Amino acid sequence: MDKKHILIVDDDPAILRLLSTNLKARGYEIFTATDGEESLEAVQRDFIDLIILDLMMPKVDGVEVCRRVREWSDVPIIILSARGDENDKVKCLELGADDYLTKPFGIAELMARIKTAFRHRGDPSVAPAQATFSCDGLEINFAKRRVTVNGKEVTLTPTEFALLQHLAVNADKVLTHNMLLQSVWGNEYSSEKEYLRVFVGRLRRKLEPDPKNPKYIQTIPGVGYHIATSTASIA
């Protein structure tokens, strides 16, 4: 299998060195950028499979990089920032980042998160047995990773797709916050409830005709979410 390309964006040379050494040792091909502008060029040039992105950088900052990349690419983005503020985290996730890790961090934790991101990207082993799902205008083709609403194609990031897939496969079952976080992200995410809130929000904005009164993904307050449908059919 070809080596996965990871772009590390950080203006601190010591952090770049630390991450490069660790990721190379684990078989990844590493590209680096020290500011936002450089990173945007690299994403377009180097067939990047995943970005590890610092927030506070000269020229174009990490938040802006995240926003601009999401305009045309669904490449997984893991934010690695010294800013531990909850607002920063939610803001980045809402802009389309897949994950958020605060400095200082453990190497094993970072590696686990990279793996989660790649898993969302479409590991065939996690594809469900059934081929399609359909419910009141929402159609999902699991094998092709294709989603349409009333015949119109919707582009989802890998993490968004993974969450939708899990909800669809378990349609009409209530999935608790913990169950969703552990199944879609991994065991170490069970306390990251805001991830779920942000990603459900992202999905609703893309799928629902009226995101404030969702008809596909329903909230069970204090418990979790489900796709409830009598007309849903899994072929």
Add this chain to the structure above:
Amino acid sequence: MKSEEKILVVDDDRDFLDIIRKILEKKGFKISAAPSASDALSMLKKHFYNAAILDISLPDADGTELLSNILELHPEIITIMLTGHSSVKNAVQSLNRGAFAYLEKPVDPENLISVINRGMEKQRLVLENRQLVNELERHNHVTNTLLSVSQAVAETLDLQKIIDSALQKVAECTGVEASFVFLRYKDRLKFMGHHGLPQKIIKDIPKEVSAISGIFSNLIEQSGPIIAEDLVKADEPDLKFIKKAGYRSFAGVPLTILGENIGVLGIATDFNQIFSPNNLDLLTGIGREIAIAVRNAQLYEEASSARALRELDAMRTAFLANVSHELRTPLAVIKGSANSLLQPDVIFDEQTRRDFLLSIDKDADTLARLVDDLLMISRLEANALEVKKKKHRLSDVISAIKDRLDNLTVKHHFHINIPKELPLTNIDEGRIGEVLTNLVENAVKFSEDDTNIYIDATHEDDGITISVTDEGIGIVPELHQRIFERFFQGDGRKAGRRKGTGLGLAICQGIIEAHGGKIWVESIPGKGAKFSFSLPLD
């Protein structure tokens, strides 16, 4: 009313006088009689008469002459000339001089009454008219005064300026000799300013008085004016300073806004003044204008200090966020490097392991330095920076740090030009060494290898100025102030270089200011920067 209308009859004919008196008294007029022109004039000087009936030929004067004298004294008096048949010509002349009418003797009583009634009617109209004009003028004066006070106080939101210009206007518009203002702060009234009080008693003015007892507290508690028309007799402790200044009368009004009395406006005059209700109304109006302006200024002050507090709070939050960020970055390297060495899934080669250890070592130093810098900043903030000043030669200060500077500038061309005749300077050698090291470090960080870095010094009468000059990227003018702010980070350090703490220049500034000096930068972007600081000789 007729009963109050007084008529002076001037005639030397006693019988005639009696007849006239009888006729007119029957109609309710009050009659006085004068047998001669001189008697008439002396009576007119003492009393007011609505009308005078004058015989045209008097023993001591000509009636027309007396007419002129009377009209000069009282232009509004109604004058009726009595003439004999032969003197009609004189009577016409009298009309030209301002007499209201003339009657021929013997007088027809009905005719006399009718003429007098017409005269009185005319006089009433004239007097009413005059009263209206006076009233209008007074209103005009009040309006102009209030407008002028309100304009003067509306020009500023500075409390002291408002009070000063209001008092200036009070003096201009009312002509009072002295005026002053106290403002209420809880249960005290604080003296805020005066106009016209003599210099010699300024020290006697109480800085504040009670708002609960005393004459000023009465003003605060009630809504109307208070007057003391004879201060010599009055025994008011709060008014002692006015009395001492030699003033005889005092009037005070509360400064009222929205039903609340927020202070006192007082005026004092040199003579025993009778303050008329009109005067006091005007003063009360002025008090209201001042109160509006004072309250506006107080609200503005409150809003400004709330804004300042919010800004301070935002700065603190930003400071904490910055500290957190600056601590976490080297900490991430230390933890990440140590953590890498502990991972069971990868065995790193000897060189890589050594690199991790070097990173830990280096960033532990970075952290230690950051902690030092933060301590220094907090000392500066608390004004607790100790500067142990002694007489030193600048060349000695530089010698002490020469090795460190040489190490820093090893890839640059480093020049030190300190004139030999530079006088001894009273400085903390260690702290000034820190400033120079910091400036040289910055010069290295922001300029290419193989370029020049200079330390120069010049000597003026009152101090010395030391500069560190580089040929690096320079600093745009809009950042010349901001670079001295805490945590400000300039872009453009050379590739692969670590960020500083963003505290260096803020610390330099603190140290130099603690020496009584100044620090500044001159720079042309792209050509280099020259950081200079001045130090006083003693």
